[in-house]
Amino acid sequence: MSYHSFLLEPISCHAWNKDRTQIALCPNNHEVHIYKKDGSNWNKIHVLKEHNGQVTGIDWAPESNRIVTCGTDRNAYVWTLKGDAWKPTLVILRINRAARCVKWSPKENKFAVGSGSRLISVCYFEQDNDWWVCKHIKKPIRSTILCLDWHPNNVLLAAGSCDFKCRIFSAYIKEVEEKPAPTAWGSKMPFGEVMFESTGTAGWVHGVCFSDSGNRVAWASHDSTVAVAEGGKTAVCASLTSETLPLLCVTFITENSLVAAGHDCYPVLFVYDSNKAALSFGGKLDIPKQSAQKGMSARERFQNLDKKATTDSKEAVLESVHKNSISQLSILNGGKAQCAKFCTTGMDGGMTIWDVKTLESAMKDLKIV
């Protein structure tokens, strides 16, 4: 894995371009910086300044090469590359609280914005008026939407919210697409219909992710649990309580394996067994450096006992690559079906690229099914 420290401030959010040579990230302020990879260095090539508040979400559409950003100033902008510069187009979201997360749909003809106004704005481009318009999904959301993920059929949208629920909505916009075929989550999908609502887990839902086929959805909740639901006649839910601090982001790397990361500063693997409908812990994915064991002098031992009432020689230094919480996880290669590389950014201002093959060979008991 390779770690690169971009800044001293936390990276609020990031997004990669199609060929993974450029990364757009927000350095915890009102701007978006785009860095381009040059050998082993990263050079800042663009600075996108338009937001009046912190940028909370960035998504880069791979095919159409457009960037959508949303921020605490209650606005979203769609940026298109004209020549050598990125030009913004304002999108009126009609929200009265901050926007929290944004995602392009798989076909890139619409995007969804989750906000503190307890609603999701689904925005699409209206050709006649040459303007982005939006529709709201309000019921039955009772609190801020923290995270979103689209189903591969371009219609269903999973949303994790601060009212402790993960829901799947239909975001079908008849102006831009055909009626969708039935899925595992249901067949009637009018706009705003709730196809699935989770029960059982408490705690804000920080991260949500559909699997590659769209038949499974996973979410990470603030009460240190991860859960997977499988669609079908009756949705089957499996959850796992973990012994670690809450996880903030989760993604499928194959149809049965999930990688999640959060306040413990290292990614972890979970494996879902659909026969038993059970989720199990797969292993910690960080390979700590083997630090040399220094012998402790008698004086150090006494000092430890005096100051900390312990004879332990462990220093309070994090052994993981990231030195602060990991806030976002993104897949680089292989998609959600056979992920080969994924990237994490965190509050320590650093970005790490993890190679799945290397991790598998480094950890003997790790099995990614």
Added chain:
Amino acid sequence: MSKNTVSDRFRKVDVDEYDENKFVDEEEGGENQQGPDEAEVDSLIRQGNLMGALQAVLKNPPINTKNQNVKDRAEGLVLKVLSSFKSTDIEKGVQSLDKNGVDLLMKYIYKGFERPSENSSAVLLQWHEKALSAGGVGCIVRVLTARKTV
């Protein structure tokens, strides 16, 4: 400076109070929850079967009830059982519980911390240490995030 800046009471106004979409906790029927059975637990303590007493006192937790007396009684009972354990047996007691049991035990421990009595904190701290090594920090996070607790 205008006169308006003298009072800042406006900052404490809850702008979402009259919003009909406000989040309300689900009302789950808690009327029948009586908490652990006092007689059963007492008899098990008297017999010296402390493991059994621990299992019995963690049954039927008054999580959903709004009756504060039931909750206080349950907490008192749990404290009695925890105090009657010998320090060396605490670890075995924790091992005998499953994941949900450890979470529930941690909830009772923190409830006990809220109102310390003579010796309760020392006993609870010993239990806390053992429960922490069994349940990890995740267990404590679940105590903090639970909206309905003992």
